[in-house]
Amino acid sequence: MRKFLIYSVLFVCIAQLQVNAQQDAQSSLYFFNPLNFNPAYAGSRGSLNVTAVNRAQWVGWEGAPRTQFLSVHAPIMKKHLGVGGNLSFDRVGARTNFTLMANVAYHLEFKHTDWKLSMGLSGGIQSSQYDFNGLQVIDPTDYNYTTSNQMSAPNFGTGVYAYSKNAYIGFSIPRLLQRSLDTLSNSYLQRHYFLAAGYVYHYNSVLDIKPSVLVKFTANAPITIDMNLSAHLYKQFWVGVMYRYRESVGVNLAYSPNDSWSFGYAYDFPVNHLRFNNWGSHEIYLAFDLRSKQAAFISPRYF
Numbered sequence: 001m002r003k004f005l006i007y008s009v010l011f012v013c014i015a016q017l018q019v020n021a022q023q024d025a026q027s028s029l030y031f032f033n034p035l036n037f038n039p040a041y042a043g044s045r046g047s048l049n050v051t052a053v054n055r056a057q058w059v060g061w062e063g064a065p066r067t068q069f070l071s072v073h074a075p076i077m078k079k080h081l082g083v084g085g086n087l088s089f090d091r092v093g094a095r096t097n098f099t100l101m102a103n104v105a106y107h108l109e110f111k112h113t114d115w116k117l118s119m120g121l122s123g124g125i126q127s128s129q130y131d132f133n134g135l136q137v138i139d140p141t142d143y144n145y146t147t148s149n150q151m152s153a154p155n156f157g158t159g160v161y162a163y164s165k166n167a168y169i170g171f172s173i174p175r176l177l178q179r180s181l182d183t184l185s186n187s188y189l190q191r192h193y194f195l196a197a198g199y200v201y202h203y204n205s206v207l208d209i210k211p212s213v214l215v216k217f218t219a220n221a222p223i224t225i226d227m228n229l230s231a232h233l234y235k236q237f238w239v240g241v242m243y244r245y246r247e248s249v250g251v252n253l254a255y256s257p258n259d260s261w262s263f264g265y266a267y268d269f270p271v272n273h274l275r276f277n278n279w280g281s282h283e284i285y286l287a288f289d290l291r292s293k294q295a296a297f298i299s300p301r302y303f
Contacts, residue, residue, distance in 0.1 A: 024174070024192050025067040025090040025097075028242055028250055028266040029053060029285050030214050030226060031303060035071040035086050037194045038172035039103035040120030040161035043075035043082015047291035053283065058270070060278040063093035073103065080107050082118070098127040101157065101174075115164045120172075122157040126179060126189070153179045159194075168303050169197040192218045200232075200302045208232040210240075210302055228252070232302065238264060247272055248281070262287045 027033065033051045034041040051071045058064040073084025082105040090097045101124035108117045129150040159172030172194045179189045198212035214226040224247070230240030238254035250268025269280035 024216065025055070025065065025069075025088060026057060026244075026281075027053060027055060027067070027069065028226070028244075028252060028268050028281070028283050029264065030196070031198060031212050031228065032254070032262075032264065032285050032287060033069055033071055034161075034170065034196065034303070035073055035084055035103060036069050036088065037174050038120065038159040038161055038170050038196065039084075039101070039122035039157055039174075040105045040118040040159040040170060040172065041082075042073040042084040042103040042105040042118075042120055043079075043107065044105070044116075044118055044161065044163060045073075045289065045291075046075055046079070047289040048072075048074040049287065049289050051285065051287040053285045055281065055283040057281040058274065058278040059280060059282060064278070065090060065092045067091075075107075080109075081105070082107060082120075085124075094130050096129050096131065098129075099155075100124045101155075105161070113164070115162060118161040118163070120159045120161065122159075122174070124155065125152055126155050126175070127152040128189070151179070153177075155179065163303065166202075166302075167197075167199045169195075171195050190218045190221075192216060198303055206234055208235075208302070212303075222246075242266070242268060244268065247274075250280075254285075259291065260289050 024037070027036065030037070033053055049072070053069040055065070055067045057066070067088065067090045069086070069088050071084065071086040073082060075082050084103045085101065086103065087100045088098070101122045103120060103122045105118045105120035110116070127150065156176045157172065157174040158176065159170060161170035162168065173191060174194065175189065175191060178191055193216070195215040196213070198210060201209045203209055208231070210230045210232060212228045212230070216224040223245070225245035226242060228240050228242040230238055230252070232238055236256050238252070240252045242250045242252060248268040248270045250266060252264060252266035254262060254264030256262040263286045264284070266283040267280055269275065270278070
């Protein structure tokens with residue numbers, strides 16, 4: 001009976017991951033933390049940047065995803081090289097995933113244009129674990145209950161990122177190696193592909209409009225498309241609406257009291273079969289920039 005319960009939990013978790021393409025944790029504020037999925041972003045802001053994000057998904061469901069992200073990066077070596085690191089901790093039911101990656105990116109400048117091209121690499125470790133201690137058991141001596149099901153392995157990623165004062169586009173593969181998820185099944189962490197783009201339209205001295213999109217795709221899973229349309233007011237206030245294709249709709253708000261700090265909040269609610277018995281997903285972020293007076297990459301605060 002105990003084995004049946006354990007394997008049922010595994011089936012639910014893994015089925016959710018594969019069907020909904022949720023092996024990579026969702027984030028509605030992806031445009032504030034691109035380093036999480038593209039190592040080529042490292043150093044592109046021209047400042048020492050620290051960004052923290054916390055997401056509570058499908059609030060009201062027991063065992064629903066809870067995710068934390070942290071990214072740190074800065075330009076070095078005459079400002080043509082960017083280095084950084086990012087970590088994520090994602091819990092879904094009895095499963096937890098932890099990722100810690102180091103990033104390096106080289107930035108190319110071009111004459112007669114403000115466009116720059118960055119190429120990045122990342123390397124680090126990923127850890128997956130199932131913790132059954134929180135489940136009710138019939139036989140507490142069952143081998144699968146008393147044994148820790150944890151796997152850790154190195155992984156690598158790559159990406160390219162082209163950006164100018166008013167636009168950006170990037171493509172990345174955060175994990176090049178496909179790794180096994182656990183020791184109890186044949187499931188593995190699939191390779192994911194990310195395509196991100198955005199543009200800023202300066203309407204007047206008060207209002208800037210920024211559309212952005214993030215496309216995520218992997219084998220044997222539906223494509224995920226996040227679309228966001230934001231208004232930037234007085235260079236300080238941010239108001240946006242988002243739509244995740246066939247999944248959810250939402251809003252996001254942000255405020256930058258000065259050139260160093262910014263913080264914000266996002267809410268999205270599912271519009272598919274997951275919309276019942278939950279209060280949607282909530283996400284907050286906090287970011288800090290320490291910028292030198294002679295920064296080589298004068299990247300706008302839009303991205």
